[in-house]
Amino acid sequence: MSALIEFKGFNKFFGEQQVLNGIDLKVQPGEVIVILGPSGCGKSTLLRCLNGLEVAHGGSLNFAGRELLDKGTDWREVRQQIGMVFQSYHLFPHMSVLDNVLLGPVKVQKRDRREARAQAEALLERVGLLDKRDAFPRQLSGGQQQRIAIVRSLCMNPKVMLFDEVTAALDPEMVKEVLEVIQGLAREGMTLLIVTHEMAFARAVADRIVFMDAGRILEQHPPEIFFTNPQTARAQQFLEKFSFVAALPKTTQIKELELP
Ligand SMILES: Nc1ncnc2c1ncn2[C@@H]1O[C@H](COP(=O)(O)OP(=O)(O)OP(=O)(O)O)[C@@H](O)[C@H]1O
Ligand SMILES: [Mg+2]
Secondary structure, three states: OOOOOEEEEEEEOOOEEEEEEEEEEEEEOOOEEEEEEOOOOOOOHHHHHHHHOOOOOOEEEEOOOOEOOOOOOHHHHHHHHHEEEOOOOOOOOOOHHHHHHHHHHHHHHHOOHHHHHHHHHHHHHHOOOHHHOOOOOOHOHHHHHHHHHHHHHOOOOOOOOEOOOOOOOOHHHHHHHHHHHHHHHHHHHEEEEOOOOOOOHHHHHEEEOOOOOOOEEEEOOOOHHHHHHHHHHHHHHHHHHOOOOOHHHOOOOOHHOOOO
């Protein structure tokens, strides 16, 4: 099977500082990759490069059979196929939930409003928020707004979803409801690249853990191996605080987790 995403010898600088250094990463369709690593190691930058929010400096980046680093890449078009959700959800405050979700499909993708609305409602139903379709963002909790942000992205029918610490700003009781949505997408076979500090979630959801440090990928292993037998001293040190994760069964459901 050919990879959906392939970084090869990929580099990125901010001024003099090299923040991504020779990244080689292949992602197959349907794979769930969790990227872990200490603060500042380049996780967000890697995701941002993938959808063109940052400019690359060498190497190659193939997506769905296309080289994205070629001149002339239409990033607006690429971004419709690469959904991204961040820590802050940025819903438009003056628009209802449904209008927020339909903005991309109708205004950007020029889809028929009725057809897009049917999909939007099905997605809202799936994340348990169909009854909020006419509400405004300020009337929703952080966890609800984040689930709406995920629906907004999904409604564009992306080939892959990128999640960058989507639960980091949420109150603890709202974290699970968002993680469950992501675990549901993983189960349905959606290709996902996830940056998270929720280690138990990472263990439960990932097909592969990519461990980064100082702009490099140091390890790529299935979670059972990464969490029980990390190969590098850097990863061992990183995991010291999370030794409980190694004991979790492979079939862990998010709702069963005692998130710290
Ligand atoms: N716009 C920018 N200008 C200059 N340097 C930047 C910029 N964005 C990020 N950096 C630097 O690039 C490096 C990687 O940052 P990045 O945000 O990708 O790290 P991260 O792994 O996502 O960290 P965290 O876990 O804290 O979110 C850091 O040293 C950071 O200071
Ligand atoms: Mg980050």
